[in-house]
Amino acid sequence: MATALAASNSAETSDEEGETTMMHIEQLPNDLWIEIMSYLTYLDLQQLRLVSWRCRELVNRRYFATRGRVIVTKENLKDMKQHVESHASYINFEDVEFRNLSQSLELEQFLRLVGKEVKCLLVRHSPVFRSIHGKLPNLKMLKIATTSFLDDDNMTVDGINMKQFHQLDGFECDGVSLDSNLKLLMLLQLRRVETKVRLRHLLFEYRRNNEMVLLQVLYDHAHTLESVDIFFSCSPGIETENWRLTFERMYRLRTLKLSGNCHLMLLQVILDSIPKTAQLKHLDLTGMLSLTNELLIRVARKWRKTLSYVDLMFCVQLDVRCVKALRKMSGCLESLTMSYCRAMTGRGLVEGLTTNMNNTLQELFLEDVCFIDENSMCALLERLPNLRKLSLDNCQKATTDRTLATIFQHQKLLRVLRIDYCIKITDNGFIGFGKHPYAISRLRGLRELNVRGCRNLTHRLLKRALRLPELLSLTLDYCNRLDTKGIAALTMNCPALEMLSVASCSLLDDVAVQFVVLNLNRLRSLNISNCSLITLQSFSHIARYADNLRELVACSIDGLDHEAAQSILDLHLPELKKVML
Known part of the structure; x- marks a missing residue:
């Protein structure tokens, strides 16, 4: 006891004298370990499992186990x-x-084993609805993507019985x-007269032949729907009353995505009908050619305190007059996409997003916004210190070496940078230049870089320049x-690369491929x-050394014997x- 007390006093004395007490990494609590591990990729987690029994136990926890998707x-x-x-x-x-499955006895046996967990x-590309019938009692989310029954002679038009999923709360088709x-x-089976499920998430395609049924389903589940896509x-008809009656019931709506051929009258009715109390957080109006500046301003005024993610790609009517809307949303907005809004100007973005320092915005996508100048872009980036993702593809006037220097100086938290086809940038922009050079190596946490066509x-x-270990x-x-x-040099400076694309780099040869693999x-x-x-010879190198490679694209290589290359890989x-030759 005396020894322990002496040790305790010694520790206290050390603390009072300002000395730093060293802690071994194994002494870190589990919650701190889990926080650190949450930044790792799936492959990193699998490697971490092999370090110790404690790491294995942490990686096997439900928190990480549910992050992965099993692809069959x-x-x-x-x-x-x-x-x-x-x-x-x-x-x-x-x-x-x-993925790419067909109905089989083996699939049915597999589902009998794991169906209760799903x-x-x-x-995806799997007409197997008959095989899954009655084997997924706990299914909550069903997503159907690019699946056709034309190749399945045994598939009947009955499709899938939606009534069997008693716990279903999400459906995407x-x-x-x-x-x-x-x-x-x-869709008919999702009406309340047919089922007792309460949908929270619905993604569906509008067609003239399903308008009444789609509206009925939306109306029936309006009180529980949180996401509508x-x-x-x-183009729908001009009658909008049923749409108004449906959307004014959605007081729990958090995510709304409308895309395709929707005319202005219906778009106005939908956005005006949703209750202000719905606290909309995610609004995606991709391709809404009918969206006007005035309507966007009304939306921003309505949900100025809740909108966090806004996607306005291809909303070509938007111009500098939507500054008021951006200014109203700037306090809460975390992600903004204005790609291909070609009438937008740099001055409008600066005035709308960065009247003051904007610490909230984390993602900004401005692909092909042509009328942004270099000065406006630099002014914008100086006032967005917390960006994680930035896309300036084909912003040729705005993206220069000076712009890159501004990014590398102020965007230290950046994780994704896309500057495809920005032909004014040079090596100096990445290496750093001038009296105070700022190099891309300052972005230690950068995960993705696209410079296609530069x-x-x-x-x-x-x-x-590219000395980026992460x-x-x-x-x-x-x-x-x-x-x-x-x-x-790249293969030594960026050892963690998992995806590399060097298409149409005409000077690269078999030796370059050998270095890569x-x-x-x-x-x-x-x-x-x-x-x-x-x-x-490159395919021999790939076959010999690329043990972890799962996807190879090698199209349009003149003089290549594709059959021989495929044989080597097989x-x-x-x-x-996935192999594309």
Whole structure:
């Protein structure tokens, strides 16, 4: 006891004297460990499992187990079934995707084993509705994407019985290849007279033949719906009263996405009808050509304290007059997309978003907004210190070396930077220039960089600038001045790369590919299309060294024997999931 007391006193004395007490990493509490691990990718988590028993236990927790989606394909269905039958599976089947499957006895047996665990199911190119019938009692979310029944001779028009999912609270059906009558049949089963489920999330395609049923479903579930996503594949009629009666009941709505061919009258009715108490947070009006500045100002005035995510891509009527709307939303807005709003100006963005320092905005997408000048862009970026994602694709006037210096000086938290086809930028912009150079290496947390079509970039970019140990994705397509020596340096400076695209980089050869597959051990996706110097030797390198590669794109390579290349890959690298030659 005396010894313990003495030790305690000694520790207290040390603290009073201002000395720092060192703590071993194993002494960190679990909640701090989990916070750190939440920033890791799925592959990193799997590697961390091997470090110690404690790490294994933490990674196997439900918090991380539910982050992954299990993808079931024709190739892995048998192995997946055997793995589950072994009773030694750590796989969580709450979120499952069926991809390129067809109805089979093996699939039915697999679903009998794991069906009770499945809560979210995505069906992609898999007409297997008969196989899943009665085997998913706890399903809460059903998503149907690009699925056709034309290739399945055994599939009846009955489709899927929606009434079997008693706990369903979300339904998405964007399968444009689905028969319209089949989609209508599924929609009919979601009416309250047919089912007792209470939908919180609905994504569906509007067509003239399903308008009344869609409105009925929306009306029936209006009190519980939190997310509504409607794609107007054709223009609705001018009668809007039923739409008004439906949307004015949605007082719980948090997310609204309207896209496609919706005329101004209906758009106004929908946005005006939603109660102000709905506290709308996410508004996506992609492709709404009818959206006007005046209507956007009304929306901003209505939800100025709640709107966090706004997507206005292709809303071409918006111009500098929507500054009032941006100014009203700037206090809460975390993500803004104004891509292809070509009438918007830099002055309007500065006045709307950054009258004062804006610490809230984290994502800004301005692809192809042509009338932003360099001075306005720099002024804008200086007042947005907390950006995580920034896209300036094809903003050729605004994106220069000076703009890059401003980004690297002020955007230290940036995770994604996309500046495709910004032809004014050079190596100096990334390396740093002037009396106080700011290099891209300051962005230590950058995860994704796209510089496609930036034709003035050379090997100096790869050798001297891109020293980013945490970079995961890099796109260098059409950067024709990059050479093999630059690629060799890149593989040493960015060892964590998981996706690399060098399509149409005409100076790259087999040696460059060898450097890539030898040094980038975590690489999972590689695009070497239209690299004319590449031969079959590159495919031998890929087959020999690219153990983790899962996607390879090598199209339009002149003189390449595609059959021989495919044979090499099939023989030595069967793990590849997607190959395009």
